[in-house]
Amino acid sequence: xxxxxxxxxxxxxxxxxxxxxxxxxxxxxxxxxxxxxxxxxxxxxxxxxxxxxxxxxxxxxxxxxxxxxxxxxxxxxxxxxxxxxxxxxxxxxxxxxxxxxxxxxxxxxxxxxxxxxxxxxxxxxxxxxxxxxxxxxxxxxxxxxxxxxxxxxxxxxxxxxxxxxxxxxxxxxxxxxxxxxxxxxxxxxxxxxxxxxxxxxxxxxxxxxxxxxxxxxxxxxxxxxxxxxxxxxxxxxxxxxxxxxxxxxxxxxxxxxx
Numbered sequence: 001x002x003x004x005x006x007x008x009x010x011x012x013x014x015x016x017x018x019x020x021x022x023x024x025x026x027x028x029x030x031x032x033x034x035x036x037x038x039x040x041x042x043x044x045x046x047x048x049x050x051x052x053x054x055x056x057x058x059x060x061x062x063x064x065x066x067x068x069x070x071x072x073x074x075x076x077x078x079x080x081x082x083x084x085x086x087x088x089x090x091x092x093x094x095x096x097x098x099x100x101x102x103x104x105x106x107x108x109x110x111x112x113x114x115x116x117x118x119x120x121x122x123x124x125x126x127x128x129x130x131x132x133x134x135x136x137x138x139x140x141x142x143x144x145x146x147x148x149x150x151x152x153x154x155x156x157x158x159x160x161x162x163x164x165x166x167x168x169x170x171x172x173x174x175x176x177x178x179x180x181x182x183x184x185x186x187x188x189x190x191x192x193x194x195x196x197x198x199x200x201x202x203x204x205x206x207x208x209x210x211x212x213x214x215x216x217x218x219x220x221x222x223x224x225x226x227x228x229x230x231x232x233x234x235x236x237x238x239x240x241x242x243x244x245x246x247x248x249x250x251x252x253x254x255x256x257x258x
Contacts (some may be wrong), residue, residue, distance in 0.1 A: 001200065006027070006030075006257065007026055007027070007028040007154070007257055008028075008232060009024075009025070009058075009232030010023065010024060010025040010026070010074075011024045011025075012070070012071055012074045012075075012125065013036065013072050013249055014070040015042055015067035015068070015071050016037060016040060016042050018035050018235075019234060020217075020238070021107060021221050021224045021225045022035055022207075022233055023232055023233040024108075024205065024235070024236050025051060025071050025072075025204050026233075027075065027135060027164075028050050029136075029164075029165035029166055029205070029258070030134065030136025030138075030139055031132055031133065031135060031136070031148075031165075031253070032072060032075055032077045032135050033037035033132055033234075034068045034071055034119075034131055034133075034235060035130060036086075036122075036128045036130045036235075036236065036238065036239075037061070037067040038063075038121055038122050038123055038127065038128050038129075039051075039053065039060025039061060039063040039064045039125055039126065039127055040060075040063065040123060041063060042063075046082075048246040053125050056126075056196040057094055057097050057126045058101060059090075060126045061087075061097060061098055061129070062101055062105070064129040065102070065105045065126075065201065068088060069105070072131075072133050072149075076135070076226055077133040077135050078088050078105055078111055078133070079133075081135070081144075082132070082133050082139070082176065083112060083132045083134050083144045083148050084110060084111070084112035084113070084131060084148045084151070084152065085110045085112070085113050085114070085115070085129065085131045086130050086131070086152070086208065086237065087113065087115050087117045087127060087129050088116050088117075088121060088127065088239045088241075089115070089117055090104045090120050090124075090125065090126050090127070090217045091117070091126060092117060092118060094117070094127070095115050098113070098127070098165055099113065103202065110131070111141060111144075111145045111202060112145060112148060112149060113152075114211070115238070116239070116244070117241075117243075118210070118241040118243075119239075119242060119243070120214055121240070126234055128238075128239060129207075129237075132148055132151075146164065146166030147163050147166055148235070148255075150168045150170070151168050151206075151253065151255050156164075158171075160193050160194065160197050162170060162258065165198055165258055166205075166256060166258060167197050167254075167258055168194065168220075168253075168255050169190070169193050169196065170253040171247070171252070171253065172189050172252040173186065173189075173248035173251050174186030174189075174250040175218050175247070175249070179216040179220050179249050180219055180231065181250035182223075182248065182250050183219070183224065183227075183250055184223060186250050186252050187201070187224070187227045187228065189225075190204075190254065194256055197236070197258070199256050199258070203256040204234040204255075205234055205235070205257050206254060207234050207237075207252055208233055208236075208237050208252070208253045208254070209237065209239070209250065209252050210244040210245050210250065210252075211238065211240055211242060211245065211248050212245045212248075212250070213240045213242075217238060220238075220250060234254070
């Protein structure tokens with residue numbers, strides 16, 4: 001029987017648009033994956049207008065949550081079905097604020113919180129965030145948590161974990177003298193790993209990308225346009241985190257639909 005591709009990309013006008021070679025949101029396997037958002041004000045009536053980042057983390061976290069919630073609502077999801085929140089915070093000691101904001105916004109802590117300190121996010125903000133929502137009502141929240149849990153593991157194992165409706169692999173490092181070669185190396189490794197469970201690059205629903213410097217991001221983006229010419233495009237969060245990339249130029253964690 002042929003594999004059924006349920007992935008669908010969305011680009012709404014209720015939150016900041018996706019920039020770069022990625023989707024604003026993707027549904028796959030009964031889940032919604034939002035792309036990374038930052039805490040910048042957004043006016044639907046003037047989406048191209050100049051915006052200023054607030055100075056404090058609490059306000060930026062609140063804006064991220066509102067953006068993700070607006071996208072979720074537009075696609076038919078519910079905040080009460082949020083399974084996992086990824087919060088990438090530039091600077092120390094932000095976890096307590098993120099947790100407090102999540103409890104206030106969602107009415108409870110999310111089942112899974114992937115918190116990672118990073119060096120920088122887009123527009124030199126204080127946080128980039130994304131979340132995953134269970135859309136399929138036949139999936140209980142505990143079942144959804146079990147499916148998604150391995151994505152938050154920052155381990156560097158070389159295996160693909162098959163979990164429910166998904167295949168997850170973390171710690172794909174790209175090495176090379178240039179970002180082009182490093183990105184090619186990483187995507188080649190991803191293709192090889194996914195092939196072990198019968199999947200191709202076109203199965204990817206969500207990517208978390210750590211790079212060693214933002215001035216190298218355009219080169220990374222150009223390579224992914226060539227090598228990940230996918231329909232639909234996956235979502236993506238991009239962070240500057242040399243403490244995570246180590247000696248590599250790029251590290252990618254991802255979830256793919258079985």
